[in-house]
Amino acid sequence: MKKQKTDSENRNIAGICLSLFEDKTKKEAYLPVSEKELTDLFHQLDKKEIGLISLFGAENFNGAPGLTLFYVLEKKDSPNIVLLEHKLASGEIASLVSRFPAAGWFEREVQDGFGITFLNAFDTRRLFLHEVYPDGFHPMLKSFRNTGCFSGRESGKLPGAPYKFKRFEGEGVYEIPVGPVHAGIIEPGHFRFSVIGETVLGLEIRMFYKHRGIEKLAEGKSPADCVAVAEAISGDESMSNAAAFCMAVERISALAVPNRAWQLRTIMLELERIYSHLGDLAGMMVDVAYPVGAVNFFNLREEILRHNKNFSGSRFLKGILCPGGLKKDVPAPALTALAAYLPEFTRRFQKAVDLVYHSPSAIDRMETTGIINEKLIRPLNITGPAARASGAIIDTRVDHPYGLYPSLNIHIVTGAKGDVLSRFNVKAEEIRNSAAMIQAILPEIKDGPVRTDAVIKDGYALTMVEAARGQSVHWVYIKDGVISRYKVRTASFCNWQAIEHAVIGNIVPDFPLINKSLNLSYAGTDL
């Protein structure tokens, strides 16, 4: 019935979509579309202007039985987000991957979770469900009850079809399989290099070894309990993800967060960016075999982690956020200690960076290594320092401002070359900017409450934050006071695909450096 109606209207869907991006009153617009309109729309939209930043499904959305797909669109220079809402009539829909390459992983994720077939997709292999899961297993369906793990392995052989890696063939081409267990203390993932001599011809990354079922785990939890789930998405991004989740709940329930809470939140969000970037800079120095350079960054990171502990009770800023503000106030000595420390931090940090810039051997390894072409940014939806180092002027704090950020002066740091050195420069500059931002906020903090008591209402909202690695998108749907669907798309999920392109033509020993310069979260991708 509904499909007939929308078809007969024969409306100018692209025009409606573009007008929603210009609408000053609504930051987040939902546009129901038919399948035909969806296809038309994606052929009419300017690929350079509009990007697909997420795609997800939700069952029984607003009482409608069956699956509804949401295509989340972002437009350059528009603070608005448009969600195309498509109610699936059957278990099939046309794939968008030829139009938006980023849709590849999004669609495979929906395919695994809900058992939807995407027609004409290039790649229909399973994504987060590895061979241990049987065929026809779709955990995101509401009919699937999340009651402990089933015994996939005990039958002796793996129930799912074996995963076929892409093959690169030709004279002298050989494969190097790496992982999931690596040589260092890092997270698991599998890298399949196809190599000629020392030069990488192709790389395929297989992730999702750490798939813990986070989205399903959230379902049925109360919003207050779900904060811990958001924090567990990625340990070194716990503040950003928890903040995005809380913001979504706050928007749904129309909660006003006290100013003091937002000031403290912003400080912690920036502290997280600082310690995360410091770890990246140190890691890059380790990987170019310049430990003297790494030592300074490691020391500074440890000191920031100790300030985190004073601030929140956790070195990783866990367990302090709640919908409505903060669970507890930050002790006054922590604030004064941080204010006293930051000038010294900035001075020592500058010295540490200068040391690196005066080391030709370190610079030589980073320059022209692992270039991310600017042309890849929109199609693959690359965000964060990885995109900025290739010249993209994007930052969620500026493009879709939230919390205290509209009142802060944020300078978007960009690089031009997109190589490892550009990423080093961008991250170093962002650390300085974040420290300055915290120093600007600290004297402004006034006494006051840090929490509005939350009265949870039903509804749904999409929020975005700029985590250290880039844009993190969260969609929360609350029904009957509990989470009915929680969709997370971290920056890492999209940025991983950039590495496959960045390593081509580089030598295998440079791969760890390229990987570290992006320092993506495996946990945040695998969920």
Place this chain on the structure above:
Amino acid sequence: MINPFPNLLCFKADKVIVSRDTDFASVGLALKKEVRAIFGRNLTIREVDSGSDNAAEIELNNLATPYYDVERFGISFVASPRHADVMVITGAVTLNMESAVLKTYEAMPSPKFVVAVGDDACDGGIFKDTYAVRGGADKILPVDLKIPGNPPSPYEILQGLLFLMKEIRRINH
């Protein structure tokens, strides 16, 4: 070009260097004694992440950074399970990682010990009842020690290792 003069003119390191963290150092020195008694020289650790949220990895990495520098106590993280005495496992065991974890354990020479680091590795934590997780590390491996925490600090991890060494000595006597 390396300029040799700063090296000639700098003060010799004849001063007593004050450790920044005396508690940590005392635990470390006690651990060094135990390690020497049990393993002869040093204790080698292979870290395996079976599904953590990566905070535990950062703390384990921190143990090797200058603030903590556990190599001075004879503790080292090794690249291959074949060189390892202890497997440190972080995170709840996911179904997707299960066989890789078992293969890593099987590749270690005996005698070998397993230490679960973090709440999720100890008993599955918040992931206990999800479809994708087998549970804590003890569901698939003989775990000798559990170090709880979200994540445990470097100090707590070191204390845990000291406790493990003492237990090994106690059982062997």
